[in-house]
Amino acid sequence: MPKNKQDLLQGTLDLLVLRILNSGARHGYDIAKHIQLVSKDVIQVGQGSLYPSLHRLEKRGYIKAKWDISETGRRAKFYQLTADGKKKTSEEENKWQEFTTAVNLILKNG
Amino acid sequence: MPKNKQDLLQGTLDLLVLRILNSGARHGYDIAKHIQLVSKDVIQVGQGSLYPSLHRLEKRGYIKAKWDISETGRRAKFYQLTADGKKKTSEEENKWQEFTTAVNLILKNG
DNA sequence: TATCATACCTCGACATTCGATGTATGCCAA
């Protein structure tokens, strides 16, 4: 049982990050804000979860980083999807759909 | 990133178990079979995941166990929901809906 | 000048899943 709502995040954070980067490069701080905004505050990713996720994805070759200047004029590390990352995104998206469909079947049928 | 599809299970297994017991007492082995059946083989719970889950839920007072005889005539531990467990089930079900809605928002809007 | 938002990061505690392994019984087929 998840300690709280946040824990449901398990296994899904990387997919969210990939999916967000699919529509353009962003830096970490921005990704966190974006997730919170689009999810209407339901999902709030702490930095202690987000940065490990970004480093994980980078290490696995799904995203790559480039230092640049943010909208506010500060140094920031912008991440963008690689070709592998794009492929991975749709794979994981399919798995997510398949999985939630399966869970919903059980929730309906008991 | 989950190693495989199974890992998506994270944080959801307890909900599935609760929801299944909501329609009547079952024993562990039966719960595993049932999940696999209803989910059309998408979700396969190993015993190394299921039994810890059952013991967790029992310790927290959401289910209680009783030894009985299974359909095949063997000794088996039947679990049934407690009042707390029923309440918990609908709480967790709501959280699940809220969470998947939020994730789907991000998957749609990038 | 102090505090807040931006922006990066790491660390340790904690929980969970997973595969492997172990026990035991009953049934069926060779």
Add this chain to the structure above:
DNA sequence: TTGGCATACATCGAATGTCGAGGTATGATA
């Protein structure tokens, strides 16, 4: 009768991921 399979319980250690707390630094705003 013996070997294997399905039933049914359980535990263990490795691996993974999340989380909260903490740390650094800068620029803007009050």
